[in-house]
Amino acid sequence: MATCTAWKIIFNNCVLPEIYFSYDAAKEQLHKLEESNCASFGRVVSYDNETGQVGN
Secondary structure (H helix, E strand, C coil), rough: CCCEEEEEEECCCCECCCEECCHHHHHHHHHHHHCCCCCEEEEEEEEECCCCCEEE
């Protein structure tokens, strides 16, 4: 299996299970999450689909 560029969201220090194949799609979802929750913090990080490792 070839490695592809994928993204995950870390929201309030929890890695969410969804995988995004577009940085823009992940960023848009993060923005929606932040708007719907009070005192929330999130970020989009890279994700290696072969090893399952989440980037910084």
